[in-house]
Amino acid sequence: MKRKNTLGAVIGSLIGTLSLSVLAQGQGAVEVEVFGKRYFTDSTRNMDDGNLLGGSIGYFLTEDLELALSYGEYHDLNGDAPVNKDIKGSAAGLDAIYHFGEPGPGLRPYLSAGAAHQSISNTFTSGRDHTTQGLLGAGLKYYFTENFYARGGVDGIYNFDRGDSEWMAGVGVGVNFGGSQKAEPAPAPVAEVCADSDNDGVCDNVDKCPDTPANVTVDADGCPAVAxxxxxxxxxxxxxxxxxxxxxxxxxxxxxxxxxxxxxxxxxxxxxxxxxxxxxxxxxxxxxxxxxxxxxxxxxxxxxxxxxxxxxxxxxxxxxxxxxxxxxxxxxxxxxxxxxxxxx
Known part of the structure; x- marks a missing residue:
């Protein structure tokens, strides 16, 4: 039940963003993604390879550089001994992601680097097993539209607390929204045209130029504007x-x-x-x-x-x-x- 609730909340947030009226790529944009990754574990912990399911939210500092926070929960990390038959846990991370190519529909390769904190239970250790991880990744994003994309990539993992290495391969889908809006300039002033309400052929209520013809452009004094x-x-x-x-x-x-x-x-x-x-x-x-x-x-x-x-x-x-x-x-x-x- 917890797994369904967590993924449901992430997917609900993703779908909700699609209704926003302001959508744009570029600096200041936000990306929300749901992902699934295959987790290839280090053999020294006697765990089966499992899955990491979760979501992320990122902010574009420039049109190419994004900072992204992620959270995922592990599934199917079963081991060989009774004490680690049903391993549970989660990982929370922060990545800097550099995108190549121009923003907009089409393919954008990326490189990423960051750090994560992993917490799992029911391993050979007593209590929960915590470790700090260094992450290096690469992959491709394909933007079907300006705002909707799919992603595939791989991540290399180094566990600082144990000194071993692991890796993940995964896919995701997401939306990009909230970039800088176009600045609308102030409307241009409308030229004033002399009126003739009494139909006598000259402007009404013009003191400095009483003979100004009707229906011509005039200046602030009511005189014909000089070209x-x-x-x-x-x-x-x-x-x-x-x-x-x-x-x-x-x-x-x-x-x-x-x-x-x-x-x-x-x-x-x-x-x-x-x-x-x-x-x-x-x-x-x-x-x-x-x-x-x-x-x-x-x-x-x-x-x-x-x-x-x-x-x-x-x-x-x-x-x-x-x-x-x-x-x-x-x-x-x-x-x-x-x-x-x-x-x-």
């Missing part, structure tokens, strides 16, 4: 060796899209750049991927016509800061764009 050139610029920064648009850049990209949608005759070229780390040919491709990533957000997410947005990469050929410093390289990992229009 001027207006401009919006975009500067999106990227992490090292990454082409994924960061969550905090979506607001700036939406500002550019809103401007272009307000002035439908405009077009732009988004220009991708890299720092100087790595081969020239690789950095050229990386800059092109960055430019295309920003273009896709403008076109697919914010509705700018694809024929109005061109993307080009310049590699490391146009630095704006010193590539000899980390701060300078961070500035050079960018995508730029600008749009001009004549305001009416």
């Amino acid at each position: 001027e050139v207006v401009r919006v610029e975009l500067d999106v920064k990227f992490d090292f060796d990454k082409s994924k648009v960061k969550e905090e850049s979506y607001g700036d990209i939406k500002n550019l899209a809103d401007f272009m949608n307000q002035y439908p005759a405009t077009s732009t070229t988004v220009e991708g750049h890299s720092d100087s780390v790595g081969p020239d040919a690789y950095n050229q491709k990386l800059s092109e991927r960055r430019a295309n990533a920003v273009r896709e957000v403008l076109v697919n997410q914010y509705g700018v016509g694809g024929e109005r947005v061109n993307a080009v990469g310049y590699g490391e050929s146009k630095p704006v800061a010193d590539n000899a410093t980390a701060d300078g390289r961070a500035v050079n990992r960018r995508v730029e764009a600008e749009v001009e229009a004549q305001a009416k």
Whole structure:
């Protein structure tokens, strides 16, 4: 009964997270998983190989690095002697997990390292047997969607208190949710249009410019607004060796899209750049991927016509800061764009 209750609570928590309205991978995301592992024990303890069933919850410090707490209970750890025929126990651990590849649907390999505390009973020792374990692991996660994944992996185990080694192989399923939300910019001010409620052909209640025609854009004084050139610029920064648009850049990209949608005759070229780390040919491709990533957000997410947005990469050929410093390289990992229009 205890086994069913424990697994039921973990599975219930997993299913409950699927109903959350905010789902996103990336920095700040949380992953909840249920797992089953085959535990291959050290032969000196005369125990059969058993199973570890449980769950974990993790938090992404960056889009690649996750800290995960886990808890599992052992089953089927039977031994050869009457005193250890029905071995019970549990393990609680903390792992740092580094993921490779870009967040999103698809395959993400990982490496992990951590520590666990194991407690089992009905062994040859009197009372419970406690040991501290060091863990090293590797495996693959496959994200079927942005948020739902399956995992398979192996873990090497070193028991510090006994000086022996064991290992586990297991699978799991989980969900990823709660990453950084897109920052929504403040709405653009709406231009004021002069009204003519008495139908005399001129603006109502205008003191400084009493002859202002009706239905024209006016300034704060009610006078016809002078046409001027207006401009919006975009500067999106990227992490090292990454082409994924960061969550905090979506607001700036939406500002550019809103401007272009307000002035439908405009077009732009988004220009991708890299720092100087790595081969020239690789950095050229990386800059092109960055430019295309920003273009896709403008076109697919914010509705700018694809024929109005061109993307080009310049590699490391146009630095704006010193590539000899980390701060300078961070500035050079960018995508730029600008749009001009004549305001009416």
